[in-house]
Amino acid sequence: MTRTLTCAAVQMRSTTDVATNRDAFEMLVREAASKGAGYVQTPEMTGLIQKNRAALMESIFGQDDDPIVSSAGKLSKELSVWLHVGSTPIDRGDGKVANRALLFAPDGILRVSYDKIHMFDVDLDNGESWRESAIYEPGDRAVTADIGKACLGLAICYDVRFPDIFRRQTLAGAEILTTPAAFTRQTGEAHWHVLLRARAIENGAFVVSAAQGGTHEDGRETYGHSMIIDPWGRILAEKDDDEPGVIVAEIDLDQVAEARGKIPNLKNIRPFNLVDAQ
Numbered sequence: 001m002t003r004t005l006t007c008a009a010v011q012m013r014s015t016t017d018v019a020t021n022r023d024a025f026e027m028l029v030r031e032a033a034s035k036g037a038g039y040v041q042t043p044e045m046t047g048l049i050q051k052n053r054a055a056l057m058e059s060i061f062g063q064d065d066d067p068i069v070s071s072a073g074k075l076s077k078e079l080s081v082w083l084h085v086g087s088t089p090i091d092r093g094d095g096k097v098a099n100r101a102l103l104f105a106p107d108g109i110l111r112v113s114y115d116k117i118h119m120f121d122v123d124l125d126n127g128e129s130w131r132e133s134a135i136y137e138p139g140d141r142a143v144t145a146d147i148g149k150a151c152l153g154l155a156i157c158y159d160v161r162f163p164d165i166f167r168r169q170t171l172a173g174a175e176i177l178t179t180p181a182a183f184t185r186q187t188g189e190a191h192w193h194v195l196l197r198a199r200a201i202e203n204g205a206f207v208v209s210a211a212q213g214g215t216h217e218d219g220r221e222t223y224g225h226s227m228i229i230d231p232w233g234r235i236l237a238e239k240d241d242d243e244p245g246v247i248v249a250e251i252d253l254d255q256v257a258e259a260r261g262k263i264p265n266l267k268n269i270r271p272f273n274l275v276d277a278q
Contacts, residue, residue: 041209045088
């Protein structure tokens with residue numbers, strides 16, 4: 001008997017207003033569930049996109065009081081889906097902010113959370129510069145979770161450039177890897193597709209990546225192009241633009257073992273030493 005799971009990636013254009021984002025989140029998650037999804041993922045910064053630290057601190061909540069967290073728990077139970085909030089900013093209560101992913105089970109219970117490890121501190125062309133570490137406190141633990149039919153690995157956006165996380169999750173049993181994102185338009189046009197497909201191919205795993213897309217109220221531009229990719233690196237579904245919406249694909253989890261059997265690179269890993277020849 002094959003193991004299948006219908007997955008959905010929700011593409012958003014989150015604003016600087018939490019209530020507006022919550023309404024859009026609820027509408028799109030309901031749309032995903034109506035299309036048969038049993039696992040629904042939303043993008044990084046689902047609840048709020050705000051690059052000004054002072055304005056951000058005035059708008060965020062602790063986890064127990066956060067509107068997106070509350071809504072996600074109710075929606076996952078009502079719709080009987082695994083609901084993965086790709087991330088939302090959470091006030092840690094110590095003057096610091098977490099860029100936190102949250103995974104809710106079909107019973108409405110929060111099963112696991114993950115704080116983004118790698119901070120997007122970069123200087124790009126045309127003067128575009130980001131210092132995520134100036135606002136967010138990085139996490140220090142990678143996470144996997146059993147979602148019934150499969151093992152899921154959680155990561156966020158810039159983490160995709162650090163393949164060790166995904167390899168360790170895969171070796172721990174992950175069959176679906178996730179990278180909800182708010183990729184900038186500039187880096188998305190250059191690297192989005194190749195990075196996601198590489199993570200799928202090198203681990204023989206499905207990759208689900210819900211994205212932010214378009215021009216946001218805080219001035220940033222994000223790339224969109226949410227994707228679902230199979231273990232052979234084939235794109236099963238793509239939101240081929242930066243507009244809000246939902247993509248859905250039924251995945252056959254037996255393809256994980258099939259891909260890993262054809263190219264058993266996970267079994268062929270060998271220890272080695274790095275020698276400085278100078």
